Amino acid sequence: MARSGNYHIRYEGERALWPTTGRRLWTVLLAVLLVAYPFVAGEYFVHLANQALIVVVGAVGLQLLTGQTGLISLAHAAFIAVGGYAVGVVSVQTDLSLLAGLGAAVLSAVALSLVVGLPSLRLESLYLAIATMAFHFALLFTVTRFELTGGNFGLRLDQTELFGWTVNTRREFYVVLVVTAVGAVLIATNLRRSRTGRAWGAVRDRDLAAQAMGVNLARFKLYAFAVSGAYGAIAGGLSTAYLGTTGPDHYTFELAVQYLAIVIVGGLTSLPGTVMSAVLLSLMPELLRLATGWLQGPLPALADNLLLLQSGLYGVVLVVVLLVQPEGLNGVWVRVKRWWLNYPYSYR
Structure with a gap:
């Protein structure tokens, strides 16, 4: 049976940072990954x-x-x-x-x-x-x-x-x-x-x-x-x-704009979304470098100028997020989580 929600019978449970067993398990898994990564x-x-x-x-x-x-x-x-x-x-x-x-x-x-x-x-x-x-x-x-x-x-x-x-x-x-x-x-x-x-x-x-x-x-x-x-x-x-x-x-002033973009892309009011966005956008230069290598053969002209378009790509990402997903990465995460919790039932 699909779970309909989380209910607390004590204030301590409502104030807890990890009120459910699932959150505690995911937190432990994240801690293990952070320790093992290096x-x-x-x-x-x-x-x-x-x-x-x-x-x-x-x-x-x-x-x-x-x-x-x-x-x-x-x-x-x-x-x-x-x-x-x-x-x-x-x-x-x-x-x-x-x-x-x-x-x-x-x-x-x-x-x-x-x-x-x-x-x-x-x-x-x-x-x-x-x-x-x-x-x-x-x-x-x-x-x-x-x-x-x-x-x-x-x-x-x-x-x-x-x-x-x-x-x-x-x-x-x-x-x-x-x-x-x-x-x-x-x-x-x-x-x-x-x-x-x-x-x-x-x-x-x-x-x-x-x-x-x-x-x-x-x-x-x-x-x-x-x-x-x-x-x-x-x-x-x-x-x-x-x-x-x-x-x-x-x-540079570009750095200030990039940080503002991180907050917007993550979801303006979401702290977890900001963390996800910070990781993703900080890795964007490396992703562009990899894309440059992939495009060097079929599209050499685009590959030569791809890294120069990094600032423009920040703007493109902002526009796409505001048009398609105003709630940012946090909105995407919430949708995925709701789908997982309600599976196999549909969610509207």
């Missing part, structure tokens, strides 16, 4: 996973701001730059570990988020997007004017240390990144279920009604910017530590 995957595929995990951390932060709170921001790449430069400066100028660099990155991002978040108290929708875009260009212009940040050439790190452990190989970085990404997702999940998360949802749906119900709009909007900025700074710091270098070329 032992069975090749060096290059571990590198791809590391890049995807960094993107997941940054995308989750933007989802809390744009998806959960409804504040459109094009400054996320700027917060990623803050984290990258903070870790780079701490590593080059001091003997402190990566943890100290990430701490400096978070503090710097939270402080700057107040500068970016204050306009959100007066601006909405496209006006807020333009204001955050201006902050992005202003920050990059500023950091390239100081010798401390390496100017237009950036910084190069010698090594990364964490709790006295020198992290050198890609598999060692995988351990750091997977723990950080899983922790970031769990913290974001609990934030969305908390009083703060519910207030963010109320601000997104109808800010005037939320204010009438006692939600302090200024406070919770600034909270959202601060949390999102902290996530972005951590992602930027981890990227700098992993790549061993940072510079203005790493934080």
